[in-house]
Amino acid sequence: MTKHTELGLSEEEVLDMYRIMLTARRVDERMWLLNRAGKIPFVVSCQGQEVQQVAASFALNREKDYTAPYYRDVGVVLALGMSIKELMLQAFAKAEDPNSGGRQMPGHFGSRKLRMLTGSSPVTTQVPHAVGVGLACQMNNDDAIAFVTLGEGSSNQGDFHEGANFAAVHKLPVIIMVENNQYAISVALNEQVACEKISDRAIGYGMHGETVDGNDPFAVYRSVKQAADRAREGSGPTLIEAVSYRLTPHSSDDDDRTYRSEEEVKQAKEKDGLISFREYLIAHNILTEENEKEMEQTIKSLIDEATDYADAAPYASPDTLFDGVYQ
């Protein structure tokens, strides 16, 4: 039995997962080019985390569950149904951007239609929000669950603790996934936490916790699927730590050569989950030379189209500055 059939995933599903991961990577790469060309002011990257983001999203019920993604979650938002065009509209800060109409920086996702909570820049405030959604689901006998992500540095925030504790006390249908990419801007993991694993913190809350290899889509999918099942059957929240590596600087304004070696980054790139997943799909004859070429071409043309569209789209009129302060 193959890894994907063991998890009940069809060939189409795993190929779709790969397509979305690859899309996230290619969109991100394009945004760096646009930034360096002076077309967009800012990029904050998903590179190195696409595998865990997409695999986790596929383990949710994408028709009814709620998400509170953090700023690197291009893979999550694509998997939930945000389009490349919408991401480009956000990057270009155009009026049509569904996340904020160009009010927020890139990476600040939100879509009521996709049940994706609007996010802010102060990190980890989304954890109590997801817990509040979980509470509302429980109160309304809604079998939806709330899935929230954050970085490992953010797991030091008070809101992480307050939210996780609340969710555990009330046995709420919440999955908290920490995307441990080893760095909080320049500060490495061992200067952020003294515990061996971020998931060890689950013990203190009385909830289930586990650490998975974020580069392994099957491990992440299994972990989130089991957490979702537990949440739906009333067994409460789960803390998942997905471990990967941030392959780019923190953002387009960062220079990671000031705090980590190029050798370290090079080694991490060799372990990139996108490479091993591709190899898996080729080995199982799911990804062929032919459909891979077609996939890359389709993604490229969608990105080209989205870039042109977003570049040409209008900004919000200054007249709208006062809209949406109150109803």
Place this chain on the structure above:
Amino acid sequence: MPVVSYIEAIKTAMEEEMERDERVFVLGEDVGKRGGVFRATEGLYERFGAKRVIDTPLAESAIAGVGIGAAMYGMIPIAEMQFADFILPAVNQIISEAAKIRYRSNNDWTCPITIRAPYGGGVHGALYHSQSIEAIFANQPGLKIVMPSSPRDAKGLLKAAIRDPDPVLYFEHKKAYRLLKEEIDNNEEVIEIGKANLIQEGTDITVITYGLCVHYAKEAAKELAEEQGIEVNLLDLRTIYPLDQEAIINAVNKTGKVLLITEDNKEGSIISEVSAIIGEHCLFELDAPIKRLAGPNVPAMPYAPTLEKAFMVNQDKIKQAMLELALF
């Protein structure tokens, strides 16, 4: 007509709104079985159950943040901060999140939460159970802040806050809980947020204040009218953010002399903004400098009764300030 205390009015407003709309629920510390440390939620747990009157862990940012999440889902939470002094850990959730959710999502998401917090001194509460902290929130577009001065307002403003589609901070004065009682004739009254209330008309001086100070000012004005024949035009702000500019300007222009009162420290307080509005709009109508009466600029109200009394704005201090202004 039943005589209702300020705290009973608050409880009744919540009870009626919970009865009216199933989405309304209460969360906070000790709000359940205990019925709140001040008894503001007394009986709600028995009536609506543990699912709608939720005892939370002792963590204010979660009380606000979980409420905000539930509000985004479509619920109507009433989050209780046990004391306004303890709201500070939740400031990030209130200012960075609740206040900006509608704006940052370009009207896609909304946050109809009410956050109740007992404020104010004169109750032997010392530094951390006496503060007026409304000014911290009173320059945050996206938020509304109401501070009722009577049982009738307490009820009508709380109902309005709960029904409001945007986040509302509701500061209730602890000393008013059992001090203020009145007959409430219209049970269903909802008092519009954003409108000040002219408590009494007068031609000699204008007094603008809010919260418990309205009560003190009313009493002081009664004495001055009887003893000196001074007629006070008294405006209750009711909503302290955003301010009712028109009502402020009209009230000032009527007498040309204005006294502004807050229990908070004077610097950077609500009345500082009121005086700026007056300075911008009423300069040529003024017959005396703007007069302000406020708490002194010390960090907070001390415990010892002598020091507490020296800090607290009261009827005598207000009467004295009114008289000085009238005689100017």
